[in-house]
Amino acid sequence: MLKVIDSAIPVACWSCNVAHNASTLFCPHCSKIQPAAAGDYFSVFSLVPKLDLDLGMLEHQFHKLSRKLHPDRFARATSSEKEWSLADTALLNDAYRTLRDPIRRTEYLLKLQGAEIGEEYAGKDRKDPSRVPADLLEEAFDLNMQLEEMRMSKKMGDADPELQSGLEQAQKKFSDMLDDVDRDLRAQWQVWDNGDEAARKESEKKMVSLLDRRRYISNLVRDVTETLAA
């Protein structure tokens, strides 16, 4: 059931010339640092792609690898080693940043599987209207009206208490909705991590639409929170 994720092409270590796996950051033979690896973020941590991760272990591994790879350890090394240390550490940091966050991790894994999804954090597609979940269309429309009204009344200097409490309710409602999505996502993690090929494909589709939904709701929650705090 385990998928081979490492690039199987062996490369020779620049220092001791012993062949090793291309996704390895250190030569298993002489321990010297190797040029930036060819593998994915999971392979940086010697993991197979999976969604339910032990974050304590991940942090421990991150610290352990940082100690070995960080440019601070190569301040007086050869210029090649310095360069590799910089590239390898950037890869390690990028990998850790992505994998420790549940949403980014899910997005990343889905992209590895070839899914087309927006990015929650990149600021792109932030206001992409093409993917409004159908069941939310009406509610979202109403909410945006209320938000507009609230902004206007705040500008005039008098916050309508009725509007205020309406928005607070909406904030609560959509936050709860977000929690629901997160719960559903976690359930899909289990399906993906433990399922066979067919189950995985099915689960990937579900996660893509859950992430779309999540992105949309979290934008709404953010807008409400910002408007209330303004």
Add this chain to the structure above:
Amino acid sequence: MAAEGRVVGIDLGTTNSLVAYMEGDKPVVIPGVDGSNLVPSVVALDPMPKDDSGRPTVTVGNSARRTLVETPERVIYSVKRLMGRGLEEVQSELHFFPFRLADDVEAGEVPRIQLGELRFTPPEISAYILRQLKRNAERFFGSPVTQAVITVPAYFNDAQRQATKDAGRMAGLEVLRLVNEPTAAALAYGLDRNKEGLIAVYDLGGGTFDISILKLRDGIFEVQSTNGDTHLGGDDIDNLLLTIALDEIHAEHGIDLRQHPGAVQALRKSAIDAKIRLSSESSALFDFELPNGDRYQREIPREVFEQLIEAVLNRTAGPCKQALADAGITPEQVDEVVLVGGSTRIPAVRKLVEDLFHLPARGKKPHIELNPDEVVALGAAVQADILAGASKTTEEMLLLDVTPLSLGIEALGGTVAKIITRNSTIPASATEHFTTGVDGQTNVAIHVVQGERELAADCRSLARFDLKAIPPMSAGLPRIEVKFLIDADGILQVSAREQRSGQQAQIEVKPTYGLTDEQVESMILDSFDNAEADFAKRLLIEARTEADSILTKVEQARTNPAWGQLRGEEISAIDSACNHLTAVKAGEDLNAIREATVALDKSTHRLAELMMDAAVSSAIRGKTMGEAGEQLAEEVTAPHPMAPAEFK
């Protein structure tokens, strides 16, 4: 390894700069020739326009500070505020400073400061300060120093960091790492405790404010978030007091001091004195003699002072809250708060910090054990030791810092597509793909910005890249991969490749603000500085200069009333030490000159004490002349170019 020499840690501050190193398992500050740990970040151009090498003769530190009132147009201080900044920013900054821009600076160029008849870029001025620190360290070790760690405010952007690195290169220093100041402070505090937990470092210096939240675990200092304001510090408080005084003097005495740069500097000194006194006293008298002999006197009670500075101090609250939010923690989760920077001596600042992090309710106090003026330099020395490797004390320590600002690319419609978000651990990278919009297009222009705003125009422009020599293809067909990498210094590197043709795309980097490699190269200060043979000669010259300086001081002291209080044998001991030093000074034996200098200094032990008693303060006892000077310097609580405390 002797060939590689020591790595020193440098705090290149707005007001003062320091150099430190690890002495065994303890970081210590290296004093200058005058015995002072702090080198005021002041550079003066001597009246003699040029020396034989064609380079201007400049002085740095206390001696430069002395000339500030007489010839303000030949002195520059707080240059850190100008580092990596564009013309417009610098112009607004210069409002309160006596120096002015060169007339012929054009938009897009690095601004040049007119100093006497010469003009300098901010990195060149900083290079003079760095060279002084380098020399202090070399004098102390008796061997060349070529590698350093330099600290920068955590909230410095790419251009400000690059400018600092350029300054290092001009001063003949290989900058092994730029370290963020609050992180350095955390290193200094974390060295002797096996602490685990979350710490916040609140750093309010002369010109900049930083807040950083760090997680300590297993010797790893992992920055969670950072925020700040590169335009907020003690200078702003000085300016508030100064503005009030200038306006009141104008209104009450009909004198517009703004027309007299020297007088403004003297008034600034009075303002700083009052500010410093208000940290320990409940009221201070602002007392200033006007050019016409009248006195401007104003009593400032502490409550009034605190009301006055409230708005300035409150500007630190927003960044603190944002840093906590970005770290995903509440104020109660912060285990320790460390205070850094001279301005944290102000009681109202401490109160604000205690409130922000809910300390009193938890029975905690902010940490102030290490001297807030020195702690950053000490931390830099720790980081220098980590980089040098081969040290038991620091071998388990590692600093993982973050980028303070998001990196983005200008997209269609002038919006920003963020590619690396703020508070990402560095080094960090992002890969983006670009293509052409027109058939046969061979160039693609990319605009990189730094900041959090949605529109590129509201962010800080970092650089414009031109991807050139793209093989002509149909529109949308080329696939150019651009890799953005923020290195461990927080500086951006870019590389690009056209994937379909496999060609390495050429990149022409045009930093929006900054010097080209060639410009930096042409500004390198005396290149012979590092040559071994010259080095010995230089040490000898410096030792002689030092000997001359103490001999002169002793000669001057002969007319001081304190001289009369010396016993006969004390006078003859001084005389014989003087004679001995004068004799060996003519020779080539470096150690003999140094020993004789120390001997003379020792023999003046009681003389210094008597002079101190008479002239300055009864608090200083049992010190030689050198030490007395050092102690005086330490007593300046919030040092500034105009602060007093020089021993003559």
